[in-house]
Amino acid sequence: MALGSASRYAEQPFVLLISDRPSERAALERSIALVMDCRAVDAGAALPAERPHLIILDAPPDRALALETAYRTAKPPVPRLVLARGERPFPMGAHLRVLPATTSRQVVLANVFALIEEATRSAKMRARRLGEHVTGATAIVADLFDSAALGAGLQRADIDRGTELVLAAVSEVGIGAWLEAVWRHDIGVYQHTLGVAGHAATFGSQIGLGRADLDRLVRAALLHDIGKSRIPVDILNKPGALNAEEYRLMQRHPDIGATLLKTQGEFEPEVLDVVRHHHERLDGKGYPDRLAGSAISDLVRIVSICDVFSALTERRTYRQPASGPEALAIMVEAQGHLDPDLLRAFAPVMLGSDALAA
């Protein structure tokens, strides 16, 4: 079952009440609405795109199970209350409370209010932790770029800490909430770096990378544009297209970045490879080395996809960002640039259905 972009937050938190019993649905809706917005829908109706604060499921056993399963892996978790019917016990799960459908309305309501209270408390805690993670990661990225610009050494420990913060935040709240926080927090190259790192963390987990590979991928994403620290700010922030000379300078950032890290001597060759080659294309028309096909490593291919997707969907002062589906269409159309198999694997991240990633 596809929930589309169910990872998006609604303006106002709401309880989603799914019930095939119209009079019971209307009665519960009235009472819940006194406490929080309540969207009441029939058990066969389409699900809202925004994530609910809490879901109440009152449907025949198979339908209830299908709906519950659709929300089970949402990030962050959505608490569910199931009013169970039938003989078979409803399978238990995290953030799930099950009551018999015969429970009195007053007891159901008391449970609903307790779950709303619990969900509000955890949402506040998550928001606070996410804020801390974004602030911490932004400070680290800002420091990296400042140190690189000044010719000072990059602290490997800081980059590892940044990697940890990105991975912790994305696994806890999902890429949607991470990007919302990153985009609120800062602009420009730091925002881009944290966006690429967030996408890399999500994509890497989705394709089942082990912890060491995942760490390396996120570290490479955090460092991929470090060479931009030596590109003049007015070129970096220029609204609109660059002229030929500016473009030539800008194209030097992969080489500058890789040289910088190599001099430092603390970074693995795979990370240097990403920094130097993230603008190569499979058809050999990229830069700086015009690598083609198998000469481009998997790690580079993954970061290139995250890089292009982030760049297309970021807010810039001079243009509207592309939506996930628009960005995907642009990337699929640009044949010869990105790895088509990896693009297919990345599509769920681009289409915003990370809330359902298993």
Ligand SMILES: [Fe+2]
């Ligand atoms: Fe770049």
Ligand SMILES: [Fe+2]
């Ligand atoms: Fe980039």
